Amino acid sequence: MTESILDALDPADAQRVLAAGRALTVPQGWSPIAESTPADKAYLITEGEVSVRKGGVEVATLGPGAVVGEAAIVNRTLRSATVVALTPLRVVHFTSETIEELVDEVPAFGAALRAAAAGRLGGS
Numbered sequence: 719m720t721e722s723i724l725d726a727l728d729p730a731d732a733q734r735v736l737a738a739g740r741a742l743t744v745p746q747g748w749s750p751i752a753e754s755t756p757a758d759k760a761y762l763i764t765e766g767e768v769s770v771r772k773g774g775v776e777v778a779t780l781g782p783g784a785v786v787g788e789a790a791i792v793n794r795t796l797r798s799a800t801v802v803a804l805t806p807l808r809v810v811h812f813t814s815e816t817i818e819e820l821v822d823e824v825p826a827f828g829a830a831l832r833a834a835a836a837g838r839l840g841g842s
């Protein structure tokens with residue numbers, strides 16, 4: 719049910735974003751992002767579901783199409799939440815450098831990331 723961040727992009731830009739990352743499989747129970755750590759990576763979920771937790775309390779669940787880890791990169795802050803895989807995941811991994819390059823090179827992606835980051839910081 720999650721709206722994909724790629725929906726905001728034309729197909730060529732979406733392909734460019736996907737090609738810039740590296741596809742990974744993440745096991746259930748693994749935490750790819752930990753609260754209060756430096757923003758060095760982000761993930762686009764392509765299959766599976768994650769729990770987003772602040773101070774150990776679940777504040778959201780996210781699924782395919784969602785990006786996690788982007789807010790701290792976009793806002794240049796420490797992580798505001800921990801992300802835990804509720805199911806096995808297929809993700810596209812991006813380094814912070816790759817995210818910053820894509821934001822510059824694909825303006826619609828930058829706008830979509832900023833909107834997602836703003837929505838997370840302002841919500842719940």
